[in-house]
Amino acid sequence: MSTYWFELQVGPVQNLEEAADRLYSRCGDAMLAGDTRGGIVSFSREARNAIDAVLTAITDTNEAGLQVTGVVEDLVTIDDIAERAGRSSQAVSHWITGKRGPGNFPAPTLNRMWSWAKVAQWLADARLGDVDVIAAETASAVAEADVLLRARRVLQRAPSGQRKALRELIDAVG
Known part of the structure; x- marks a missing residue:
């Protein structure tokens, strides 16, 4: 197990103290900063690899009621x-x-x-x-995760008639 350092971007944080309590009750390796315009969750996550670290951090952050909108590229x-x-x-x-x-x-x-x-x-x-192999692995995982989160936002915001075509496009380039 290694420790991976990275930051997630989150949507608006209405009540910072309550959001921080929800997040910290799920995980003790995060620090939240933000306001009604959005925020950043900084992680020092132990995991088998950087992808697992980023994935579990996104899951924990979303389950704490914060909407992950991106991963901060290094x-x-x-x-x-x-x-x-x-x-x-x-x-x-x-x-x-x-x-x-x-x-x-x-x-x-x-x-x-x-x-x-x-x-x-x-x-x-x-x-x-x-x-630093761990830092390089983290940077790569962060960049990949951010691309996928942006693709998800495009799908969510697309008119319903275009979503099927966009999914097919993603499959075609995958």
């Missing part, structure tokens, strides 16, 4: 990548520009922010840097 800067890989920021900049390394460094997700899941996979494939 986005990193050049300095973060350097620190996590045990390399200099200059080395990371060279990987990004293709001056060093095998090339094809992942594109930024946001302005000068990269998905740690994609970067960690690139580092592992390129055999560069020292990557």
Whole structure:
């Protein structure tokens, strides 16, 4: 068993104290912060693997009456990548520009922010840097779970006449 650290996004939290009590009565490894616009549940979950950690956290959070809307992707800067890989920021900049390394460094997700899941996979494939295997596994599971939660929201919000076609599309690409 390993410990996985990640955050879930939740919908509006009407009464933070009551919601926190419901959540904590289900699990002692979560911390809730939020308001009527939404919130974040931070977890340090022990599990066999990252997927199990995220899945059981989503289940516990939903069963505590909070609506999970997403999983927070681990986005990193050049300095973060350097620190996590045990390399200099200059080395990371060279990987990004293709001056060093095998090339094809992942594109930024946001302005000068990269998905740690994609970067960690690139580092592992390129055999560069020292990557925390648990953190990389968590980043990958978080990214995958967030995509699935977004797909579920699309299905829930779609007009009833389109849901069957969307499910067939999901099956076709699966």
